[in-house]
Amino acid sequence: MSETTELALRDVSHARRQVDWPHLALWVIVVGFGLKLAWAAAQNPAFEWKVVGHWFFDPTILRGLSVTLGLTVVSMAIGVVVGVLLAVARMSSSRLFRGIAWGYIWFFRGTPLLVQLIFWYNMSTLFSTVSLGVPFGPAFVTWKTNDLITPLTAAFCGLALNEAAYMAEIVRGGLLSIDPGQMDTARAFGMTHGRALRRIVIPQAMRAIIPPTGNQLISMIKATSLVSVIAMADLLYSVQAVYNRNFEVIPLLMVAVIWYLLITSLLNVGQGFIERRFARGDRNTKVAEPA
Amino acid sequence: MSDESMRGAAPLVCARDVHKAYHGVPVLKGIDLDVAAGETVAILGPSGSGKSTFLRCVNHLERIDRGYITVAGEQIGYALRHGRLYELSERAAARQRRRVGMVFQSFNLYPHMNVLQNLIEAPVGVHGVPRAEAEAYAMELLGRVGLDHRARAYPRQLSGGQQQRVAIARALAIRPELILFDEPTSALDPELVGEVLAVMKELAGQGLTMIVVTHEIGFAREAADRVAFMDGGQIVESGPPGEVLVAPQQARTRAFLSRFI
Numbered sequence: 250m251s252e253t254t255e256l257a258l259r260d261v262s263h264a265r266r267q268v269d270w271p272h273l274a275l276w277v278i279v280v281g282f283g284l285k286l287a288w289a290a291a292q293n294p295a296f297e298w299k300v301v302g303h304w305f306f307d308p309t310i311l312r313g314l315s316v317t318l319g320l321t322v323v324s325m326a327i328g329v330v331v332g333v334l335l336a337v338a339r340m341s342s343s344r345l346f347r348g349i350a351w352g353y354i355w356f357f358r359g360t361p362l363l364v365q366l367i368f369w370y371n372m373s374t375l376f377s378t379v380s381l382g383v384p385f386g387p388a389f390v391t392w393k394t395n396d397l398i399t400p401l402t403a404a405f406c407g408l409a410l411n412e413a414a415y416m417a418e419i420v421r422g423g424l425l426s427i428d429p430g431q432m433d434t435a436r437a438f439g440m441t442h443g444r445a446l447r448r449i450v451i452p453q454a455m456r457a458i459i460p461p462t463g464n465q466l467i468s469m470i471k472a473t474s475l476v477s478v479i480a481m482a483d484l485l486y487s488v489q490a491v492y493n494r495n496f497e498v499i500p501l502l503m504v505a506v507i508w509y510l511l512i513t514s515l516l517n518v519g520q521g522f523i524e525r526r527f528a529r530g531d532r533n534t535k536v537a538e539p540a
Numbered sequence: 541m542s543d544e545s546m547r548g549a550a551p552l553v554c555a556r557d558v559h560k561a562y563h564g565v566p567v568l569k570g571i572d573l574d575v576a577a578g579e580t581v582a583i584l585g586p587s588g589s590g591k592s593t594f595l596r597c598v599n600h601l602e603r604i605d606r607g608y609i610t611v612a613g614e615q616i617g618y619a620l621r622h623g624r625l626y627e628l629s630e631r632a633a634a635r636q637r638r639r640v641g642m643v644f645q646s647f648n649l650y651p652h653m654n655v656l657q658n659l660i661e662a663p664v665g666v667h668g669v670p671r672a673e674a675e676a677y678a679m680e681l682l683g684r685v686g687l688d689h690r691a692r693a694y695p696r697q698l699s700g701g702q703q704q705r706v707a708i709a710r711a712l713a714i715r716p717e718l719i720l721f722d723e724p725t726s727a728l729d730p731e732l733v734g735e736v737l738a739v740m741k742e743l744a745g746q747g748l749t750m751i752v753v754t755h756e757i758g759f760a761r762e763a764a765d766r767v768a769f770m771d772g773g774q775i776v777e778s779g780p781p782g783e784v785l786v787a788p789q790q791a792r793t794r795a796f797l798s799r800f801i
Contacts, residue, residue: 436634438710530654
C-alpha cells in the first residue's frame with residue numbers, strides 16, 4: 250500500500266464514532282422512567298396541584314419564605330465573617346487566639362444546633378440580666394435578657410454562631426491549601442500578616458472555600474426550619490400552620506418543597522458565577538459546573 | 541572568616557557571627573559577611589550548606605539565634621532603645637522589609653493577579669505610590685526584562701523563564717536598596733536559564749546591590765564582584781571570582797568546584 254493511501258485510510262480526522270447501543274438503551278429507559286414519574290405525579294389527584302397553585306403565592310407562605318431567606322442570608326453572613334476570624338485565630342502564632350478558636354469550634358460543633366437554639370431562646374432562665382463591665386467588678390450597662398433575646402435574635406445567635414464553627418474549619422482548609430511560599434513572598438515585600446492574608450492568601454484560598462460554603466448555605470436554608478421550635482414562622486412553619494387548619498398536608502408540603510428547590514437552584518447558578526470569578530489566572534479558565 | 545571590608549563607606553549589609561539552628565540542628569554557624577552598596581555577591585556552596593537560610597535571615601523571614609545583621613545601618617528584626625535590644629513588632633519588621641526586594645527559586649508570583657498587578661501590589665499597597673505612577677514604572681521595568689507585551693497575562697500563562705523575569709521586575713518595582721536572589725535559576729529548564737541570567741547580569745552592571753545564592757558558576761564568574769563559598773553553615777572562603785573560582789585556597793572549595801569542570 251502506498252504512503253498516501255495509507256494516510257487517507259488511517260487519518261484519524263475521518264474516524265467515525267461508534268454507536269454505544271447499551272448506553273443508548275440506558276438513555277431510553279431513564280428518560281422513560283422520568284416521564285412516567287412526572288406523568289404519575291401530575292395525574293395523581295392526591296397531589297392536588299390546584300391546591301398547590303392556590304397556596305404557592307399566598308401571603309402567609311411568602312412571609313414564611315422571606316423569614317427563611319432573611320435568616321439564611323444574615324446568619325450565613327455573620328457565620329462567614331466570624332468563621333474567617335476563627336480560622337485566622339486558629340492558625341495564629343498566639344497560643345491565646347489558638348486556644349479561643351479551638352474552644353469555640355469544639356463547643357459549637359460538638360452540640361446539636363437544636364439544643365443551641367433552645368438554650369439561646371431560654372437564656373433568661375439561666376441569666377436574668379446581661380451587663381457590660383469589669384469582670385467581678387462594676388458593671389457599666391445592664392440589660393434584661395428578655396429584652397435582648399427575642400425569637401429573632403435567638404434564631405440569629407443559634408444559626409450564625411453554629412455556622413461560624415463549621416465555616417472556620419472550611420476556611421482553615423482553604424488557607425492550608427495555599428503554598429506557604431505565597432505568604433513568605435508577601436511578607437518579604439513588606440506586607441503585614443493581615444494584609445498578606447487579605448490580598449494574597451485568602452483570594453487564592455477562595456477557590457477551595459467556595460464549593461463547601463455553597464454546601465453550607467444550602468444546608469443552612471433547610472436548617473432554618475429548626476427555628477420553628479422557638480416559634481419563628483419560617484417557610485416550613487407557615488406551611489405547617491396552614492395544613493393544620495385545612496388538612497391539605499401533601500399539597501402544602503409540595504409548596505414548601507418547590508420553593509426550597511427553586512432557591513437551591515438559584516444558589517447553584519450563583520455559585521457557578523462566583524467560582525468562575527475566582528478561577529482567574531487558572532490555565533484552564535473553564536470551571537466544572539456545580540453539582 | 542574572610543571579610544573584605546569596604547574601604548571608606550559603611551557596608552550596606554553587615555552580618556556578624558550569625559547563628560541559626562532548626563530544632564537543635566545548627567544550620568548557620570557564625571556567618572560574617574559585608575556587602576557594599578552597588579556590589580553583587582554570589583554565594584555558592586553545596587545543597588544544605590545554609591545559603592538559602594542565610595538569605596532568608598537577611599530580611600528576617602527567619603529569625604537568627606545569635607549575632608546580628610544590619611541593612612543600611614539598621615539592625616534587622618531588632619531595635620536598640622536606651623541601650624537595650626528589643627525585638628521588633630511584626631508591623632515594624634514588615635516596614636523594614638520594604639527596602640529589600642526578593643526573588644525566589646519557585647518564582648512565587650501571585651497567581652490570581654496578572655503580571656501588571658503583581659508588579660504594583662507592593663508599591664501601591666505597601667509603599668503608597670499612586671497607582672498611575674506605579675503602573676508607568678511597572679511597564680518600564682517590564683520593558684527592561686522584555687515582557688511589556690505580557691502585562692495583562694496571568695503567571696500560569698507564562699513560561700518559567702518569563703515568570704522569573706516578571707519576579708525580578710516585581711522586586712525592582714519597590715525601588716529596593718538591595719535585592720536577594722534565592723537560587724533564581726534552579727527551577728528552570730536548562731534552555732530558559734540564559735534569559736534570566738542575562739537580566740541579572742544587566743542589573744549587576746547597573747550598580748544595584750545584589751546577594752545571589754546560586755549554582756551558576758558562570759554567572760558568579762562573569763557578574764559577581766565577589767564570591768562567597770559556603771559549606772557546613774560557614775563561609776569557607778570569599779573573594780573576587782578571579783581568585784576564589786580560579787585558585788581556591790580551601791580544599792572544600794576545590795572539591796566543590798571540581799564537580800563543575
